[in-house]
Amino acid sequence: MKLLSIAIPCYNSAAYMENCIKSLLPGGNEVEILIVDDGSTKDNTAEIADRYEKEYPGICKAIHQENGGHGAAVNAGLKAATGIYFKVVDSDDWVNEQAYRQVLDTLRRFVYGKDTLDMLITNFVYEKQGARHKKVMSYKLALPKDELFSWNDVKVFVAGQYILMHSVIYRTELLRDCKLELPEHTFYVDNIFVYEPLPHVHTMYYLNVNFYRYFIGRSDQSVNEQVMIGRIDQQIRVTKLMLGYYDVTKIQNRKLRHYMVRYLEIMMVICSILAIKSGSEENMEKKKALWEELKKSNPALYLRLRWGFLGQGMNLPGKGGRSLSIAGYKIAQKFFGFN
Known part of the structure; x- marks a missing residue:
């Protein structure tokens, strides 16, 4: 059994996937690197995956499947994983070697210790092309450092600060126990990967690297x-799925409930601002329908999201309101460094 399984979803990724794989090789025999070729046809992704499996037997494993999208590739990785812990690293991303060693040290400590760790959280860096300043998503003000903690110990997440796929390493059996299966042929499923397991997470550890x-x-x-x-x-499809997994207004742990509500809030805001920025009346109707559907299915959650600060900002009337919504979004975009 491996300490950590890392799935790399690859779709026509030949131009950059080797940089990703090479950054993971220092994990040695404790790590398995699952290179999932998701039906690539336009380049030699499949051959690269096979070459690394041949050159690093027992560490790299090539998985070939018909194209099913990012979610299907993650599902395949999770199904094949033999590691105690599981992480997804996209094929155009990479990891820092020194921090990688600290991550493995931390996981090893829990595997051989008496405490069970459900989720390890680390920082991630926005490697934005052409940007001088690299924005770091850090959790040092929101989470206790270097100790095992529960949801009751979580502090306050500031606006725009969320635990994303890049931040997390889950215990593999936890993901299987909550029957995580991402939808195929769908983008933005990384939100589901992080969100759906949360009520099953009881112990966490934040490594500030x-x-x-x-x-x-x-x-x-x-x-x-x-x-x-x-x-x-x-x-919109991913947002609707997330809204349907749980009635978050009834989650008993107050801090977990608050965090999950905030996550749904940002999903609704993203759908809304995309509709507004598109300038399309058809998309504005989709935005309206999304809010109306939430109002019917979960009135309590609708009130919380619609009349929260962000919800109000996304539902301002008229062209002037749309302009204000876009201006607010641009400020957040510049401050947090996304897109």
């Missing part, structure tokens, strides 16, 4: 704003 390097800058990336607008239907 800049481990994951999140590359932003390719024009075809799913987080590119124009690409996101073009895929607004998929963003």
Whole structure:
């Protein structure tokens, strides 16, 4: 059994996937690197995956499947994982070697100790192409450092600060126990990967290191704003799925409930701002329908999200209101460094 399984979803990733794989090799025999070729046909992704499996037997494993999207690749990685812990690293991202060693040291300590760790959280860095200043998503004000803690010990997350796929390493059996299975042929499922397991997480540990390097800058990336607008239907689909997993207003732990409500709030805001920025009346109708559906299905949650600060900002009337919504979004965008 391995200490850590790392799945790398690859789709026509030949131009950059080796940088990702090489950054993970220092984990040695304690780590398995699951290179998931998700039906690549335009380049030699499959051959690269096979070569690394041959060159690093017992460490790298190539998994080939028909194209099913990012979610299907994560599902395949999770199904094949033999590690006690599980992480996803996208093929255009990489990890910092020194922080990597600290991560493995921490996981090893729990595996051989008496306490069970459900989720390890680390910082990540926005490696934005052309940006002089690299924005770090740090959790040092929100989470206790270097100690095992529960939701009751969580402090306050500031606006725009969320635990993302880049930040987390889950206990593999926890993901299987909560029957995590991401939808296929759908973008933005990384939100589901982080969100759905949360009520099953009882113990956490925050390691204040800049481990994951999140590359932003390719024009075809799913987080590119124009690409996101073009895929607004998929963003809405993921948001609806997340709204349906739990009635978060009834989650008993106050801090977990608050965090999950805030996560849904940002999902609703993203759908709304994409509709507004598209300038399309069709998309504005989709935005309206999303809010109306929430109002019918969960009135209590609707009131919390619709009349919260962000919800009000996304539902200002008229063209002037839309302009104010976009201005507020741009300020947040500049401050937090996303997209």
